[in-house]
Amino acid sequence: MREYDVMVIGAGVVGCAVARELSRYRLRIGVLEKELDVACGNSSRNTGMLHAGFTYKPGTLKAECAVEGNQEFDQVAKELNVPFKRTGKLVVGFTDHDRENILKFKAIGEQNGVKGMRMVTKEEMAAIDPHAGGEFAMYVPSSGILDPMQYTIALAENAAMNGAQFLFGQKVVGMEREEETYRIRTEKETFSTRWVINCAGMYAPEISEMMGYPNYPTKGFKGEYFILDKKAGKYLGIPVYPAPNDNGGFMTHATPTVDGNVLVGPDSYVTEDREDYAVTKEHLDGLIADGRKMFDHMEPQYFIRNFAGIRWKRYDPETGAILDFLLEADDGHPRTVNLVGIESPGITCALPLARRAVKKLVEKEQPEANEAFQPNRPGIRRFSEMTEEEKKAAIQEDRDYGEIVCRCETVTRAEIRQAIHNPLGVHTVTGIKNRTRATMGRCQGGYCETRITHMIEEELGVAPEDVRYSKEGGYMFMGKVREEQ
Amino acid sequence: MRQLDTVIIGGGPAGLSAAVRLWEKGIRNLLILEREKQLGGILRQCIHDGFGLTRFGETLSGPEYAQRFISQVEEFDIPYITDTTVIDISVEEDTGKKKVVAASKDGLLEFEAKTVILTMGCRERTRGAISIPGERPAGVYTAGVAQAYINLQNKMVGREVVILGSGDIGMIMARRMTLEGAHVQAVFEVQPYASGLPRNILQCLDDYGIPLYLSHTVTEIRGRERLESVVVSQVDERMQPIKGTEKEYPCDTLILSVGLIPENELSLAAGVELDPRSKGAVVDEHHQTSVPGVFAAGNVLQVHDLVDFVSMEAEELADSVAAYLREDGLTPCGLSVMTDGNVTHTIPQRISGTEDFKLSMRVRRPMKDCRIELVQGGQVVAERRMKKAIPAEMIQIPVKAAKLNEKEDLEVKVVC
Numbered sequence: 001m002r003e004y005d006v007m008v009i010g011a012g013v014v015g016c017a018v019a020r021e022l023s024r025y026r027l028r029i030g031v032l033e034k035e036l037d038v039a040c041g042n043s044s045r046n047t048g049m050l051h052a053g054f055t056y057k058p059g060t061l062k063a064e065c066a067v068e069g070n071q072e073f074d075q076v077a078k079e080l081n082v083p084f085k086r087t088g089k090l091v092v093g094f095t096d097h098d099r100e101n102i103l104k105f106k107a108i109g110e111q112n113g114v115k116g117m118r119m120v121t122k123e124e125m126a127a128i129d130p131h132a133g134g135e136f137a138m139y140v141p142s143s144g145i146l147d148p149m150q151y152t153i154a155l156a157e158n159a160a161m162n163g164a165q166f167l168f169g170q171k172v173v174g175m176e177r178e179e180e181t182y183r184i185r186t187e188k189e190t191f192s193t194r195w196v197i198n199c200a201g202m203y204a205p206e207i208s209e210m211m212g213y214p215n216y217p218t219k220g221f222k223g224e225y226f227i228l229d230k231k232a233g234k235y236l237g238i239p240v241y242p243a244p245n246d247n248g249g250f251m252t253h254a255t256p257t258v259d260g261n262v263l264v265g266p267d268s269y270v271t272e273d274r275e276d277y278a279v280t281k282e283h284l285d286g287l288i289a290d291g292r293k294m295f296d297h298m299e300p301q302y303f304i305r306n307f308a309g310i311r312w313k314r315y316d317p318e319t320g321a322i323l324d325f326l327l328e329a330d331d332g333h334p335r336t337v338n339l340v341g342i343e344s345p346g347i348t349c350a351l352p353l354a355r356r357a358v359k360k361l362v363e364k365e366q367p368e369a370n371e372a373f374q375p376n377r378p379g380i381r382r383f384s385e386m387t388e389e390e391k392k393a394a395i396q397e398d399r400d401y402g403e404i405v406c407r408c409e410t411v412t413r414a415e416i417r418q419a420i421h422n423p424l425g426v427h428t429v430t431g432i433k434n435r436t437r438a439t440m441g442r443c444q445g446g447y448c449e450t451r452i453t454h455m456i457e458e459e460l461g462v463a464p465e466d467v468r469y470s471k472e473g474g475y476m477f478m479g480k481v482r483e484e485q
Numbered sequence: 486m487r488q489l490d491t492v493i494i495g496g497g498p499a500g501l502s503a504a505v506r507l508w509e510k511g512i513r514n515l516l517i518l519e520r521e522k523q524l525g526g527i528l529r530q531c532i533h534d535g536f537g538l539t540r541f542g543e544t545l546s547g548p549e550y551a552q553r554f555i556s557q558v559e560e561f562d563i564p565y566i567t568d569t570t571v572i573d574i575s576v577e578e579d580t581g582k583k584k585v586v587a588a589s590k591d592g593l594l595e596f597e598a599k600t601v602i603l604t605m606g607c608r609e610r611t612r613g614a615i616s617i618p619g620e621r622p623a624g625v626y627t628a629g630v631a632q633a634y635i636n637l638q639n640k641m642v643g644r645e646v647v648i649l650g651s652g653d654i655g656m657i658m659a660r661r662m663t664l665e666g667a668h669v670q671a672v673f674e675v676q677p678y679a680s681g682l683p684r685n686i687l688q689c690l691d692d693y694g695i696p697l698y699l700s701h702t703v704t705e706i707r708g709r710e711r712l713e714s715v716v717v718s719q720v721d722e723r724m725q726p727i728k729g730t731e732k733e734y735p736c737d738t739l740i741l742s743v744g745l746i747p748e749n750e751l752s753l754a755a756g757v758e759l760d761p762r763s764k765g766a767v768v769d770e771h772h773q774t775s776v777p778g779v780f781a782a783g784n785v786l787q788v789h790d791l792v793d794f795v796s797m798e799a800e801e802l803a804d805s806v807a808a809y810l811r812e813d814g815l816t817p818c819g820l821s822v823m824t825d826g827n828v829t830h831t832i833p834q835r836i837s838g839t840e841d842f843k844l845s846m847r848v849r850r851p852m853k854d855c856r857i858e859l860v861q862g863g864q865v866v867a868e869r870r871m872k873k874a875i876p877a878e879m880i881q882i883p884v885k886a887a888k889l890n891e892k893e894d895l896e897v898k899v900v901c
Contacts (some may be wrong), residue, residue, distance in 0.1 A: 113592065187547050227613070275709055278620040281726070305613035307621070383588075392593050399590040404570035408750075412588070437852075444611040450633045453640075464640045469623030473710030477640040478737075481665050484639065 004030040004165075006361065007184055007193035008205050010174055011035075013148065014342050015199035016155035017354035023162035024358075024365040030193065031156075031164060032186060034171035037426045037434070039152035041201050043347070044434065045277065046311030047239075047255050047263055048227075051345040052089065054109025054117065055244055060324040063112045065349035065356075070114075070142055076351060080154035081379040082146065082260045089143035089239045090125060092134025092294075096212035098243035102138045105244055109140070114143040132240045133294055143239060145258045148347050149434040150379075153424075155350070158377040160423045161371060167191075168426070169472060171431040172200075178409050182335075195335040197357055202274040202312040204340040213334045216326065216340050217317045220274060220310040223266020224283040226291065232302040233260040240294055247322075252287055254295035259437065263293035264298055266309060275309045290366040304442050315342025327353060329360040337361070337478060380418045380435060384410040405455075406448040408441020416452060420459045427456055430470035453477075487590040490810050492516040492585045492598040494571050494751060495584070497526020499604035499783025501554035502796040506803035508561045512810060516596065517558070517565035518587055523553035524558065524565060526606055527629070527788045528792065530636045532793045533657055535684070537784060539793035569594060572782075574601060577777055583755070585779060599819055600806050603752055603766065603781040604799060607788055609654075610744035612706075617649075619706030623715070627740040628654040635661060643738025648672040649703045653681040653790065653877075655742020660689035662740075670734055675702040675724050678737050682743075682790055682877050693791050703739065704731065712737050728809040745788045755779055762830035763787045769818035770842035771805035772798070780806055786846065787832050790879055794845075798832075801843070814842060820894050827852065827899035829876070838891035848874045848899060855901045859884060862893040875901070 006022055008015045011033035022029045035041075049075050053066035077084035088269060093099050106117050120139045125132050128139060160166060170186040175196070184191045200207040202220065209215035239255040255263045264288050284306060291298035314323040326340040337357045342349070361367070383401055386394060395402040400414035419435035420427060433454055439452070440447035453467050453476060464477040490512055493500045496519030504517050505857040523529065528536070531547025538544055538676075542552065558565060569589040576583050585599045587594045602628050626634070626642055632654060632702035634640045648655050649676040659669045672690060677700050679686055688723040690697050698717075704726045714735045720728035747765040749757070758767045758775035765786040766774040772782050782802040783795040809815050823846070832845040845858065852874045859867040859882065868890040874880065889895075 023717075106801065228618075278705075279618050281704065284616055300616075303614055303616055304611070306616060361585075365622045376602060388586075388593065391588070395588070395590070395592050402587050402588050402590040403568065404572065407520075407570065410572060442614075443608045444613055446609050446611065446627055446630055449630060450638060453634075454638060464638075469711075471623075471710040474623035475711055477634070477642060478644055479641055481635050481641045482637050 001188055001192050002030070004028045004191060004193040005193040006030070006197060007032060007182070007191060008197045008199055010201055010203070011038040011156060011166060011200040012041055012199065012201045013039065013152045013155065013200070013350040014353055015341060015346050016152050016159060016198050017195055017350035018357050019159035019164040020155045020162070020198055020368045021351070021354040021358045022361075023159045023164050024370055025362070026370050027367055029159070029164040031159070031166045032172055032184065032191070033168050036168050036428050036470065036472060038156045038166070038424065039149050039434065040470070042309045042311070042343070043152045044149045045307060046148055046344065046347060047266070048082070048146050048148045048347070049239065049255060049345070050086075050146055050256055051348045052109065052114045052140045053112050053345075054105050054114045054140065056108075056112065057324070058108060058111040061327060061397040062325055062345065062349065065325070065352035066345045067113045068352040068447065069350070070144075070346040072351070073144065073146075077146065079375045080151070080158055080377045082150045082154045084146045084337050085258055086111045086142065086143060087141060087238045087256065088128070088129060088145040089138040089241060090132050090139055091241045091243060092125070092132055092135075092137040093243040094135050099136065101243050101246065106138055108469070114140070114142060129236070129238045130237045131296055133296070139309045143209065145239065145256060146347070147258050151347065153435060154377050154379060157423045158375070161377060172207060172210070177212070180229065195361055197339070198339045199339055201342065202310065204342070208338050208340050211336050211338060213328070213338050216314050218312055218314050218341060220242065220271040220312045221268050222271040222281050222310045223268050224287060224306055224308045225263050225265030225306060226284070226287055226303055227305040227307070228262040228264065228298075228302040229304050230260040232262050232297045232299070233257070235297045236262050236295060242294060252290035252294065254291060254298070260296065264295060269309060270400045274310065274312065276421070279306045279308050304444065311343040312341075324327050325349070325353065327356055335364070380415050383412045383415060405451050406436070406438035406441065408443050408447070409437040411438040411448070412434045413455070416455055417459060420456055426459055427462070428468045429453060429456070429476070432456070443453050486595050486597050486734065489514050489516055489596055489598040491600045491602060491806060492583070492596050493517045493602040494585070495519065495526065495602060495604040495785070496524040496555070496565055496567070497604060497783070498528055498792050498795045498801040499606070499785070500526070500602070501551065501558060502799035503602050503604060503782065503806070505554055505557045505561070506800045507807060508563050510803065510807040512807050515564065517563065518569050518571055518585070519565060520570040522567055524567065530629075530633050532636050533661070536792050539791065540796050549839065566594070567795035571751055572800065574751050574805050576617065576755060577781070579776060600780065600809060601755065602802065602806060603757070603785050604778065604783050605748045605751060607745040607747045607784040609741070610674045610746055612741060615743055617703055617706055618708055622711050624704070624708065624712030624737050625706065625739045625741070628652065628658045628740050631658055631740050632661070637734035641667075642665060645736045646670065646738045646740060647703070647734050647736045648742060649786065650674060651679040651681050651686070651697060652742035653685050655740060656681050656685040656689040658740055659695050660693060660743070663693045663695070669693070670736060671696045671698055673698050673701040673703065675700070675720055680873065680877055687706060691763045702726065703850045706739065709848065712739055715739055720860070727810045742782050747785045747788065749785060752785070756779070758825065760830060760834055763832065767834045768832060769817070770833045770837060770840060771809070771815045772802040772833070773805065773809070773815060778809065792875060794879060794881070798845075804843050812817045820891070823894055823896045825896070825898045830895050831897055836895060838889045839886055841886045842884055844884055844897070845875050846880050846882075846897060849876065850881070851875045852899060852901060855899050857882065858898045858900055860896045860898060861889060866895070
């Protein structure tokens, strides 16, 4: 039985941030994940927004962590070598009621410590972004955009570099508390650990119950998105959000991605099913209609993909009110930290939450610092982002930088190869995609997917039948067409 | 920097045909740049036959057709570089010289050329582009990707197959997968008519008992890991699914053959104007784009139904490029080719009115007993009577200079 000091359950952005912060100490750290990679749930199914923190109730963990996470992110992005742009955001309004709501949230933002927010006129809006709709707006300079997959992967890789172990395809099915340890049973094996930290996202209520805490009531708010071609991206330099509704929620909006695409969405509707990531005609049609109000180039010719995400929220069953993030650790449940109801703005809050979770352990045990801790994660150097001189040098150093595998996103063989040999040992096609952007362009893998699957087979020596698209049952091939002579 | 008369981008059928013809015309300072390990382009994976009837008067497989040109390239010793992907084309403003940058394992290669020939071909339309609702399992492939896996990599993609779209490659894959032991349940086409050629309906579907359902589309993809089923619905005249007509087809593979799009990212980098109708460059009767000295032919210009026409278009292009290089310019083409609502697009879009040319076009919907008229200043300068015109078949009409004037735009109409 493998033994750990701390077992983190869930390799979403919060679990990976917790593992990374834990790796500052000399601890045996494990991360259990039911899927074959990090960020397979909602950590990869969101807008990629670094939120400023002006819609969350003052004094809540959401407000506190969002502002903290926002302010530190330039440093974090630098350490982890992840793409990030502090674009600012326009929250646009059309009516007096919109203005009232915007001003209400401006006041809340100021109370939360969000800096630099100001109201701007239509003329000033045009100077900030000529394609933004609306009659007036609030400009929020601290908002930013990032790649949530890259960020989660970077946190995990940095944790792994510093000693954390990632255990994929390990769905937790039970847990027993013993004297000094917990036994965690997955579908495949049993692990022993002194500490357990619940970062299971949508599944946190069940894990919470296994740990002896309540099974907190939660429910899902699903939203769908369109991803638009980079050709549409040149018309949108800054996220444009409609005025928040009375509860601080935003309906369909347009957000540039850090790579130059545009996301239109999400809308919001209730779902009961935590694996329900299907997109629907009804909601995609709705996004087209609503998206046009926010972005004047919301046109089918730019559609390259669509997806859905679920904000799985904790609520009060008596009033129906949505509740704050929960982070608890009490002596009745020794050596545990329980995080439940972590949803939007979970990306922004991941590291602040992780520090608070790790503090619970540190306060109890004062573990030794990991002297070798290295906060910087190198990552894969992207050919498409190099200058001509850098490109020449890169090819000279590694000839595979001269072979373009993904035409749309200009990803080279060297990048794919590095992604296949990633520090976490992930080798799904989606895993390669999220690490390199190969297949994310307008041809959606029409050119490069056949090359990537072939490289996975060659580099790792796996049979075609063992290549997976993204899930355990997501096989791509059914053997050979014919036996070779 | 290496100086060239012509750089040909892409060593598929269009690029090869252009290169061979240029060589024959005495243009020797040229170079083909090919991103794959071998020349031949998409033909390498098209192992079925039916190529070459028009161009060679016999029926060949794709690789055989390509080999005819590759052999000539080898015989003439026409220079080409493989494993090299062009990443940028730029045009110097004052001199008009073109700079082509390509990535290869030997470094970034840079060339300066008097002319650039765009022959990059096309790409397939995807699930995301047509927004098919549902889950996102493995097992959804475009027809060309499935074809590459099966024919080039010897990997079987599925056993229980549904095909969406009646494009030619989709129908060819229906037959191919059937021959390799898969069960192809049906081909569904959202339009009220097939988008591929009649001969493929006959030879790839009818001969194997594979039904083709028109005015049907996939309205939901089911399966969270590997594809488990698709839901198919009938559609109305506006191509919207009709409620109550849903039928579920259990399957492990969905093949998409829902259209091809000319691949013009490099053309855009060079500043070439595109035609939103053809998705290819706007060209004149010399196949010259809006950037002087940059030419385009083949599927990068307009999606063809037969490779023979690709070759012939590229050969005509080569004649113009040779003339351009010799005379340092071609007759200006100041007249536009206009179309009515029955025509999807034409090639060329601009003409001089002083030279013979060949007009390529497609009709927007199937039409019977119609007459295609090319009209200039109220005068019919060319016409073609057709018992049956279908969008799947490109129509080519030669136009004689003697009939044209050099003052008025040309109109293309379909009269029923």
